[in-house]
Amino acid sequence: xxxGVTAPLTGTPTRxxxxxxxxxxxxxxxxxxxxxxxxxxGLRWAPTSRFGEFETLAPLFAVKALSPAGVGPRESVDLxxxxxxxxxxxxxxxxxxxxxxxxxxxALLHRVREVLGGALFPxxxxxxxxxxxxxxxxxxxxxxxxxxxxxELREPDAVIAxxxxxxxxxxxxxxxxKQVRDRVHEGGRQLERAGLVGVVALSLDALxxxxxxxxxxxxxxxxxxxAATESKAVxxxxxxxxxxxxxxxxxxxxxxxxxxxxxxxxxxxxxxIRAIRVGVLNAASEHVEALQHLVARLQASPxxx
Numbered sequence: 001x002x003x004g005v006t007a008p009l010t011g012t013p014t015r016x017x018x019x020x021x022x023x024x025x026x027x028x029x030x031x032x033x034x035x036x037x038x039x040x041x042g043l044r045w046a047p048t049s050r051f052g053e054f055e056t057l058a059p060l061f062a063v064k065a066l067s068p069a070g071v072g073p074r075e076s077v078d079l080x081x082x083x084x085x086x087x088x089x090x091x092x093x094x095x096x097x098x099x100x101x102x103x104x105x106x107a108l109l110h111r112v113r114e115v116l117g118g119a120l121f122p123x124x125x126x127x128x129x130x131x132x133x134x135x136x137x138x139x140x141x142x143x144x145x146x147x148x149x150x151x152e153l154r155e156p157d158a159v160i161a162x163x164x165x166x167x168x169x170x171x172x173x174x175x176x177x178k179q180v181r182d183r184v185h186e187g188g189r190q191l192e193r194a195g196l197v198g199v200v201a202l203s204l205d206a207l208x209x210x211x212x213x214x215x216x217x218x219x220x221x222x223x224x225x226x227a228a229t230e231s232k233a234v235x236x237x238x239x240x241x242x243x244x245x246x247x248x249x250x251x252x253x254x255x256x257x258x259x260x261x262x263x264x265x266x267x268x269x270x271x272x273i274r275a276i277r278v279g280v281l282n283a284a285s286e287h288v289e290a291l292q293h294l295v296a297r298l299q300a301s302p303x304x305x
Contacts (some may be wrong), residue, residue, distance in 0.1 A: 054083025068263035081261040096142040137171040147301040156190035165290040168198030180238045184245030197250040204258040215262040227275035231258040
């Protein structure tokens, strides 16, 4: 429990992953791989969906008829970059949660089917943004599985098995800074209803880029510090709201995720920079050992492929 705790968040080192950094050929290969696995379970995206639009733009990117180097309409380039971030999330969900062949859990299939909806850009999403909310919930579970952590998809959103404890994870997307306290509180209530101590995972994407802005640079590696710096700044700026939201609830940490769309015009490459930071709310908690193991596994997780 964290009631009455007022000390600053105990931050762990940020895990910054640059990737997948892909040229046109890699994008095409991954699209086909993900589509095949979805089709095995009777799932497909609509041609006019955000994933369908990305699939349409990818061949133009391949022949440089559309490029972050200033070739093609600006909105189409923005849609290519946004679609690449969404597709990177979907690919991780499909590759780490969905089995290669049927059968798959019916609830998981339902959530993946929800993910295949959604507006072309996050700022155009309906409220609630069911598709991208489901996307973040499943992405957090996929990140844990990718890190080698046994992960079940059940209430609150996922449950992870660590050597010293089982922790629940409630995943929440933030659409504005005003939501921080309420979303942490909602996540804490989910943990409470599930009878678990655990973590509230927060997507910070919309706080960094409420208008869906992008990063451009000479290399994605040079752009990577922006994600680490901003994720820490958001936690520092909103720590009072986080503590207020978690007060009296079984929240021992927050896991902040920030994924930035980025491109390197000089090499005609696009990619995603993701920073993951765990902030511990109560350093005296008996669950700190489990949190340390969680952080170590996330930090040691393999590069995106």
